Structures are given as structure tokens and as C-alpha cells.
Amino acid sequence: MQVRLHVQRSDPVTGETRLQLFELELPREATLLDCLEQIKDEVDGTLAFRRSCREGICGSCAVRIDGRTALACRTPVAELVAEGHAPTIAPIGNLPVVRDLVVEMEPMWQKMRAVEPFLRPGPDCGLDGRETPIPSARLDAVRKESLCINCGACVSECDAMTVSPEFLGPHALVKAWRLVGDPRDDAVAPRLKGLSGEHGIWECTRCYLCNERCPKGVDPRDAIAKLGAEAIAARIDRDRGARHAKWFVTSARTTGWLRESELVVRTLGLAFSFAKIPLALRLFRRGKAPLPLPRHRARDLAPARELRHIVAGQDRRGALGIVQGERALERIDFICSPEQPVGEDEP
Amino acid sequence: MYGPEDVESSHDVLVIGAGCAGMRAAIEAHDAGADVALVSKLHPTRSHSGAARGGINAALGNAGEDSPERHAADTVKGSDYLGDQDAIELFCAEAPGDIYQLERWGALFDRDDEGRLAQRAFGGAGAPRTVHAADVSGHVLLQVLYEQLLAREIRVYEEYFAWRLVVGATGCDGVLAWDLARGGVRALAAKAVILATGGSGRVYCGSTNAHACTGDGMAMALRAGLPLEDLEFVQFHPTTLVPSGLLVTEAVRGEGGLLLNAKGERFMRRYAPEAMELASRDVVARAEQTEIDEGRDVNGSLLLDMRHFGREKMIERFHGTRDLALTYAGIDPLEQPIPVRPGAHYHMGGVATDVDGRSEIENVFAAGEVACVSLHGANRLGGNSLMETIVFGRRAGRAAAEQALKRSGSAGLAPSARVDGERELARLLERHQGERPSRIRDELGASMHENFGVFREEGGMRRQLELLENLRERYRHVLVDDRGEIFNSDLVQALELGYQLDLAVCMVSAGLERRESRGAHSRPKDFPARDDENFLKHSLVRWSNDWLDLSWKPVTITKWQPQRRTY
Numbered sequence: 001m002q003v004r005l006h007v008q009r010s011d012p013v014t015g016e017t018r019l020q021l022f023e024l025e026l027p028r029e030a031t032l033l034d035c036l037e038q039i040k041d042e043v044d045g046t047l048a049f050r051r052s053c054r055e056g057i058c059g060s061c062a063v064r065i066d067g068r069t070a071l072a073c074r075t076p077v078a079e080l081v082a083e084g085h086a087p088t089i090a091p092i093g094n095l096p097v098v099r100d101l102v103v104e105m106e107p108m109w110q111k112m113r114a115v116e117p118f119l120r121p122g123p124d125c126g127l128d129g130r131e132t133p134i135p136s137a138r139l140d141a142v143r144k145e146s147l148c149i150n151c152g153a154c155v156s157e158c159d160a161m162t163v164s165p166e167f168l169g170p171h172a173l174v175k176a177w178r179l180v181g182d183p184r185d186d187a188v189a190p191r192l193k194g195l196s197g198e199h200g201i202w203e204c205t206r207c208y209l210c211n212e213r214c215p216k217g218v219d220p221r222d223a224i225a226k227l228g229a230e231a232i233a234a235r236i237d238r239d240r241g242a243r244h245a246k247w248f249v250t251s252a253r254t255t256g257w258l259r260e261s262e263l264v265v266r267t268l269g270l271a272f273s274f275a276k277i278p279l280a281l282r283l284f285r286r287g288k289a290p291l292p293l294p295r296h297r298a299r300d301l302a303p304a305r306e307l308r309h310i311v312a313g314q315d316r317r318g319a320l321g322i323v324q325g326e327r328a329l330e331r332i333d334f335i336c337s338p339e340q341p342v343g344e345d346e347p
Numbered sequence: 348m349y350g351p352e353d354v355e356s357s358h359d360v361l362v363i364g365a366g367c368a369g370m371r372a373a374i375e376a377h378d379a380g381a382d383v384a385l386v387s388k389l390h391p392t393r394s395h396s397g398a399a400r401g402g403i404n405a406a407l408g409n410a411g412e413d414s415p416e417r418h419a420a421d422t423v424k425g426s427d428y429l430g431d432q433d434a435i436e437l438f439c440a441e442a443p444g445d446i447y448q449l450e451r452w453g454a455l456f457d458r459d460d461e462g463r464l465a466q467r468a469f470g471g472a473g474a475p476r477t478v479h480a481a482d483v484s485g486h487v488l489l490q491v492l493y494e495q496l497l498a499r500e501i502r503v504y505e506e507y508f509a510w511r512l513v514v515g516a517t518g519c520d521g522v523l524a525w526d527l528a529r530g531g532v533r534a535l536a537a538k539a540v541i542l543a544t545g546g547s548g549r550v551y552c553g554s555t556n557a558h559a560c561t562g563d564g565m566a567m568a569l570r571a572g573l574p575l576e577d578l579e580f581v582q583f584h585p586t587t588l589v590p591s592g593l594l595v596t597e598a599v600r601g602e603g604g605l606l607l608n609a610k611g612e613r614f615m616r617r618y619a620p621e622a623m624e625l626a627s628r629d630v631v632a633r634a635e636q637t638e639i640d641e642g643r644d645v646n647g648s649l650l651l652d653m654r655h656f657g658r659e660k661m662i663e664r665f666h667g668t669r670d671l672a673l674t675y676a677g678i679d680p681l682e683q684p685i686p687v688r689p690g691a692h693y694h695m696g697g698v699a700t701d702v703d704g705r706s707e708i709e710n711v712f713a714a715g716e717v718a719c720v721s722l723h724g725a726n727r728l729g730g731n732s733l734m735e736t737i738v739f740g741r742r743a744g745r746a747a748a749e750q751a752l753k754r755s756g757s758a759g760l761a762p763s764a765r766v767d768g769e770r771e772l773a774r775l776l777e778r779h780q781g782e783r784p785s786r787i788r789d790e791l792g793a794s795m796h797e798n799f800g801v802f803r804e805e806g807g808m809r810r811q812l813e814l815l816e817n818l819r820e821r822y823r824h825v826l827v828d829d830r831g832e833i834f835n836s837d838l839v840q841a842l843e844l845g846y847q848l849d850l851a852v853c854m855v856s857a858g859l860e861r862r863e864s865r866g867a868h869s870r871p872k873d874f875p876a877r878d879d880e881n882f883l884k885h886s887l888v889r890w891s892n893d894w895l896d897l898s899w900k901p902v903t904i905t906k907w908q909p910q911r912r913t914y
Binding site: 098117 | 389390392393394395397398407446447450451452453455456457458459460461462463464465480481483486487490494495497498528557558559590591593671673674675676677678783785827828829831832833834835836837
């Protein structure tokens, strides 16, 4: 199989960046990592990239392929080069480039360390010198998150981190949930307080790219949502982000629709909202936001109330209430179809 | 980006390698009061321990009656009576306590209906004793150990390639390392050094091992004058995907997957009529190799057929395996059988140590796959290697800390050591003509597979030694393309190849002298039987001044006299 690739090269000394075209011949089952290996072995030994396990478990070889982050070792190259396409391979985003496809991971590790990523066991853990008995289902809450291989794909894709480099980001927050959600951890409240501050849980913009691109199905955005839900359930909800989220619920419950103009006041508080009046006026004038009065109200409140009723009936508090993305949509279909009993497929 | 880094530093204990054994050792040395640091060519969670799937053995008795004695008896038998029984007994007795500690640290093991740790049956075990976390047991352990490392703020020299032990008159003074990220030679002084660099599977072209498994620690020990024990014993896994060598889980055969030869025959009928595809790993690997050697193969492979599983079972139970076949072989196992062959999986041999990881040099220790305690003897049981990293990592960490704290003064390396190291690397980097390492590496891997694979015989091994001599000669002119300082992985790969070549010579030399068939060392043509009279002993290989010295040491037997090994 003929493979043509553009690889982004960057010189660590001069900082110069360029695209280099490589033309290779590989077996049809080759992966992108096989291509990089062939370049290094036979064409140009100076190409720098990380790799080790070549089976998607060590997390070394995340790169951007035509802008989308993936593990090189898990990417069959045949799909990439279909119809003569020559993909562009670049280092992952939101981390400084060291050389070619190698980035400096330290900023990511720093954020991981910031969430105190180790269990703080309670006093009753392992009292008899043996394991703490835990029902298997209780551990399900953190099973997905335990699959994280620290490859940085979510960090690479995170728009919020691009705009706000201090944001803890999806990777660190996955680790945070891994511990907050662990029934053996005894530091949940202080953890949630710490995570609810500036650059924490609520800085996520919910673009879902981390869920989309995570090679292990960890679904980082779901972990962030679970953290948020647990924080609100524990009344750690003073952050603007938490107030913003809570207002959505209040608004939907009372009038069935979102009342955007009140949202600003509820999120920022009255004093800060004054500063936004000129912006608000411009928005009203251009028809981008409704006027505060009359209140934005759904014609029929019943469906919104019914939905709320279904959720409340399932007794899903905190993180258990988090069902998102495509899986969540499937579940809603499931719940609404009359021939299926409700609640059989608990998370 | 990078802060300035001292080219020299000093610690009580230095652990080389940051997989499960290395991290466990560092944690213990720290808790024993030593100033400890890790040196690793990869970030710790990139280590190959993370690829271990099945689980970790300890006689907890949660899923059925079990005891450390039964665990020990199974391990002794599994080792084909070459394991040292004092080490095995100690290992089995201490394993349960280590499991509970891992659980308290936060390891996410699977639970049974009562919320206790679930245990499953594994090959060669008389009771269900393998604790597991789905099929990502090693991954889960690696993460939890890294978490504990962070909790203790233990220093890690990340992406430092340790390539030389500096040994002086009073023992080892530390190591020289190449700083991959920034470039340059670093001198890391220590009062005690623990090798925990893992296995050497990359000596073979078909291997389940990661690219990083190049036997660095074994070769470093060898060059420092230490003996390597039982190097001839390499475990081959019967179902590795061709050509990548990736592991296809045994569960495929457990659920009814069939092994077929070129004629479409279920050949296991002729080798293990009762157990068929579910016979033990070494039996299936040998059957496959026989089929290949006698020409009933398909381009060097046998076929693993799971088409009869049907779409539903395939997607529900073997989504991962199907994904593996689609991604790495371009084959949908729903439509076609997948090509497999035996592949190098685990090295039973390694740096000779006692039960505290201590080597012949008083302050050099080793733990995990790099070491040979000897726990596995001639054949390892599944689930024992992860447990080995924890039990012996812990013991080595404790002993190294005590050793280091006993030594007075601060650790130091003679400045000449670093200068010598720099000069040596400069010579390599200044070379402008020669052969690229990849060609030598590929020939090494293919020839080891051919001549020192599942089966060995005198002629093949002698041929291999000649070939290795030729490869080592070519390696003297190896060419590093990359002359840069920053992230020069080309240089590291060339150094790794040098290690692999040395190791291969030791492995084949030991194999040649072991004139019997025992465990993973199988010589059906010239010495088909086990020979307890002459070879119930460990091989020891040393290397000094280009001279290879082979000697033997007795096996420690406490309770279990050698018997015929049948299952």
C-alpha cells in the first residue's frame, strides 16, 4: 500500500516548524505508528515521537491527524490514505512542542497533581486487616474513569483549555472523579470544594470533544458532570458555574423554558450584572436575547414537569443523575417507550 | 519549558525503571526513611506492567478453599521444579497482605457478590486465586502505584535512559543516564541501586512485549560483572497476532475458539486429545510450532477460528479481540480466522538475587521481570508475575533503604565516570558512516525466533551464536542518524540494541549448555527429557573482558521433591 504523509517537524533549537512529505510503502494492515517507525528506521532517523506498547495501553503516541487527536498505534493507515489523501500528522494541542511530534507533558501532570490524585481512605477501611467489602455496583461509578491512560487526547482537544490555560482540564478532572466517586475515599467534601473554585469543574464549556476523541471511552465530560452534580448535591454550589447550572433547573421547573435574561443575574449576582447592562441592551436591540418581561414561558408546562417527575422517581441523586451524550439519548428513548418497564437499565 | 537541571545529583536509593516493581520498591524505600528517586526512560504510567491483563495471584481463599501452601505447590510444579522453594514459600505467604495493602491504596479490583475481592481460576492453579480488574489488571495496579508515588512526592527522573552502572571498589556508586528530553549525560549517585527495568522480549521479532522491553537492566548488570540466572527460559504465548505479536486473549480459546492448520484440521487433537485448545500454554505453543516446522502452516501462522461465535457473542464478549484483529491484521474474525503463532511473552531468567532482591554486589538490587529470585523457575504461572513485582519490589525497596542508610557519608560519583560516558556517546554520535540499527535489530529478532524460539537444538543454537557474533561486529559500526540533543530517541534505540545483542548471546549460550528439556526450554530432537540428575540447577552467565563464563548453582528444595509434571 502506498502511503503519503505530511509530518509536522519542528526544530527544538530554532523553533522553526515545517511540514515534511514522506512517501512510504507498507502492508495494508499497517497502523500510523508503523508508518512513523518506518520513517525513523529507513528514511529519517531524526524524526522524534513517543511510543512504547503499540496496542493502545501505554498512552505515549497521541498525535493529531488532520486536526483530530488519536493514538497513532490504534489508527489503521489505510483509512487515512483512502482516495489518495495525504493526511497531516501534528503534535497534540494545548501542550508546548518539544520537538516534532513530542510535546512537554509536564503542564498536564502538574494539573493532575493539583487534584491530590491518591485515595484518602476513611478510618473504617480494611479494619479486619483484609479488604473493605464494597458492593460491586458501587465501584461502577468510577470504572470508566479508571481506564484513563494519560495519553492527553482530551487535553489536546479541550477548547476551554485553549482559551483558559489554567483550567484544570478533562484529564485532571477524570482523576478527581476517580477519587471523589470511590466509596473508600474520605476526603470528598474538601475535594469538591477545591474543585469548585476558579478554573475547576465549572470552567468546562461542555463541547464534548473529550468524550468524542478519548481512545479508551473514558468520557471525561461525563466525569466533570458527575463532579458538578455531586458538588451541588453537597451544597458546594457558590461558584458561578454551579449557580448557572442550578438556574437552568429552576427556570425549567417554573416556566418550562430558559429565561436567559434572568440567568445573567442569577449567575453573576445583581452587582456584577449592572456592568453587563450595555451588553444586554445591545443584545435586546439586535434580537439576540428576549426582554425580561413578559416572562419566557412554555405554552404547556406539563412535559417539563413530567420529565422532572420521571427523573425524581428514579431516585438518582448527584452523580447517578448524570446520563449524557448518545448513551443518554438512548436511555431517554428507552424510558419513554411504553412497552418497556422504567428504570431497568440503571447506570 | 525545562528548568535548569544539575548534571549531577545524589540520593540514598535510586530505582531504575518505574513499572510496578520499580514504583513499589521506591514507595517502600521512602517509607523506610530513605531519600529515594526513580529513573525511567518512560513516564511511569507508560511502563509495560500496564499491559498485563489477567490478574495477580494471592491465596485469599475468597472464591474457594485455598492456602499459601497450595499456591506454593502449584508454583513449584509450574516451575518444573526449577524454582527456589524458599523464595516461593515466602512469596506465597506474603502475597495476601500485599493485596490488602493495594486495595487500601485504592486499587480497583473486581468484587464478588459479598463485596469481597473476586478471584478467578488461572492456568496451572489448583484454586481460584487470581485477583483481577476486568482485563486491565496491570493498568489498574500501575495507576494506583503512581498515585502513591505522587502522595509521597517521590522524585522521578522521567525520560532518563539509564545506561551504565558505575561500580567502584566499595560497590555501586550510582548510574549514568542520558537525559532524553534535554540531551546530555547525567551522573546520578546513590548509596544503593535497584534495577526494575522489566523484561527483554524485544530480542524476538514476534513478541507481546512493548518496544521499551529491551532488557536494559539485565545488560547493565551483566556489564557491571553481575551474573544472570536461567536466561535460557523464555515463555512463549501460543496466540499472538501475526505480524504484530500482540496478545490474543486466552479467553477466545476458553469460549470455544478453534486452532486450525493449513489443511483446516484441529491439530490439537493429536497433541492434547482431552484438553484440545485449552491445554496449558507451553503445550499449545509447542503443538503450533510443530505444525509450522512440519509445513502445515499458512505463511508461518496457524489459524484461530472464532467465526462460529456469531455476531452477537463476538460483539458482546470479544469486542476487544475483534477490534484488535481489525486494527492490526485487517481481518474481521466474523468472516475469517485470524493468523496466530507463538510469541515471546515473559523472561523467567534475569539478574540473580536473593529473596531481598540483593545481587552479588552488596548495594545493587533487582526486582520484577529483570530479576531471577528464582520464583518462576523454568516456567511462570499466569498471575504470578504481577504479584512478584509487588512482593519482591517491596522487599528490595526495604533492603536497599536499610543498606543505604547504613552507609555513611553522602553518595558520590567520580567525575571521570561522567566524562568517560560523554566521550563514549560522543564517539557514537560523531560516526558518519555505518549501518542503521533497525536492520541489525530485525535480523536479531527473526533469527532468535528461528533458532532460539519454542524449540531449540544444538545446530540451530550454534548457528545463532555465529550469527550473533556477526551482528555484534556490524553493531560496532552502527550509525545514529540523529545528532541532536533534544529528544534523541535514535541514540537511545541504538544503545538498546547493544544491550539486546549482549543478552541474546548469553541466552543462547546458556541454552546450549542446558542439555535437557525443562519448562520453556524444549529440545525435542537432541534432549527431549528432563534430566534432574544433571540439570536440576540454575545456570549463571557472567561476562568479563568479552569472555563469557557459564556456571551453575543448586536449586533450593524445601518440601517438594521433583516429580513428573503432568496436568
